[in-house]
Amino acid sequence: MAYPVERLQRNRQSPQIREFMKEIRLSPEDLIMPLFIHEGRSESVEIPSMPGCYQHSLANIVEEATHIAQLGIPAVILFGIPTHKDNEGSSASDQEGVIQQAIQMIKEQVPELLVIADCCCCEYTDHGHCGPLKDGELDHDATLARYQDIALSYAKAGADIIAPSGMMDGMVQAIRGKLDQDEFTHLPILSYSVKYASAFYGPFRQAGGAGDVFTSDRAHHQMAITQSQEAFREAQLDEDEGADMLMVKPAMSYLDIIHQLKAQQRRPILAYHVSGEYAMIKAAAAAGIVSEADAFEEQLIALKRAGAHKIITYYAKEYAQSYGSKKEQT
Ligand code: PBG
Helix, strand or coil, rough: CCCCCCCCHHHHHHHHHHHCCCCCCHHHHHHEEEEEECCCCCEEECCEEEEEEEECCCCHHHHHHHHHCCCCCCEEEEEECCCECCCCCCHHCCCCCCCHHHHHHHHCCCCCCCCEEEEEECCECCCCCCCCCCCCCCCCCHHHHHHHHHHHHHHHCCCEEEEEEECCHHHHHHHHHHHCCCCCCCCEEEEEEEEECHHHHHHHHHHHCHHHHHEEEECCCEEECCCCHHHHHHHHHHHHHHCCEEECCCHHHHHHHHHHHHHHHCCCCEEEEEEHEEEHHHHHHCCCCCCCHHHHHHHHHHHHHHCEEEEEEECCCHHEEEEHHHHCCC
């Protein structure tokens, strides 16, 4: 059948029909808000590279979490900026550390909000690498032991989901084993399974308070942008090691990977719309060359259409706010 019998515009002719035909519906429930918490601050400070995002303090984190939950966003993912950094990233597993305190405070005061704890050393080491260095090289086995300790401290603090982000071989198995040994068999692991060595993490490195020591070269453990077969092996290994959810990161340049993983794997796929992806829309909007709300909605819908079950995005709050005010108008 072809034109003039077939007319696709029939299904687009009015706002009501367009609404009726919608395949994808985005709502705040699809989103996860990342939060940075700075141990040394008493108030929130805006991150210069990420306008509209803040380094929060422990003093205001409950207020922020309450607001996020009220907007209908189901989960947050936490990143800490400690006052003390060393070779081992020892403050990352401190039971009184900034993230452990934040988890406890949020779970006490806003229990309905799921707390995902990012598990890595890179914000906690004085050299900015994802684990301890030995003779100038990353010490792989020592790194896995660090991840075990960090994960356990998050579990004890009350985290709902542990999210190892270092892309180290064997990290899911190491963490699962440790959690099970300590009777946290119920605690899910969201693995950053497919994490590319990307240019789009730039603003995060400023947000994470790492400055120049956060080296951009992580090519020995993050994936090269040229690879796709490897992505499926990474995801499969994580499944085999016991990951409950898989993540693809960054988001927009990897829609093909999300789409294929969704078809192949039997685990929910989450997408991380990263700091650079956020900052680029902010910059384009500030320059007056895109409509900001339309641009980020288009990207978030594309991720859902590709197969992402949930999306981690710095736009979560802004999207939920505009969603709420649209609802009020109708
Ligand atoms: C590592 C980590 C990074 C991001 C999240 N977790 C930085 C990196 O791998 O270099 C980046 C997130 C973003 O850019 O928004 N713990």
